[in-house]
Amino acid sequence: MAKSQLVAITYIALLTGCCSSYFAMTDRSFCKIEVGISIHEIQCQVGNPYAVCLREDGAEEYQYIERIDLGNGLVMEKHYFLLVKDDRVISKRLVRRVPPS
Numbered sequence: 001m002a003k004s005q006l007v008a009i010t011y012i013a014l015l016t017g018c019c020s021s022y023f024a025m026t027d028r029s030f031c032k033i034e035v036g037i038s039i040h041e042i043q044c045q046v047g048n049p050y051a052v053c054l055r056e057d058g059a060e061e062y063q064y065i066e067r068i069d070l071g072n073g074l075v076m077e078k079h080y081f082l083l084v085k086d087d088r089v090i091s092k093r094l095v096r097r098v099p100p101s
Helices: 002-017 027-032 039-046
Strands: 051-054 060-069 074-085 088-097
Touching: 039 060, 039 074, 039 088
Parallel strands: none
Antiparallel strands: 051 060, 060 074, 074 088
């Protein structure tokens, strides 16, 4: 009985372990996202979004932000948007913003 409990605990740890580390959305991870992938898979890979907005059509828009800093100030922000319906990505877009100098 103890062996089966250990196997079950190990299996659960493996399933939930992907969400326990710190990850962030980057250009590389954004490019790997394909339409149709589960939003849960994405959250396991890059963490929770900065914001989730519910749209009028029932879709959810997940927003991730990457801030690029050179030590003396913010150089650029990248806003990654994932449009999700029925827990699947249906489209994605990237907006780059440069703060005023």
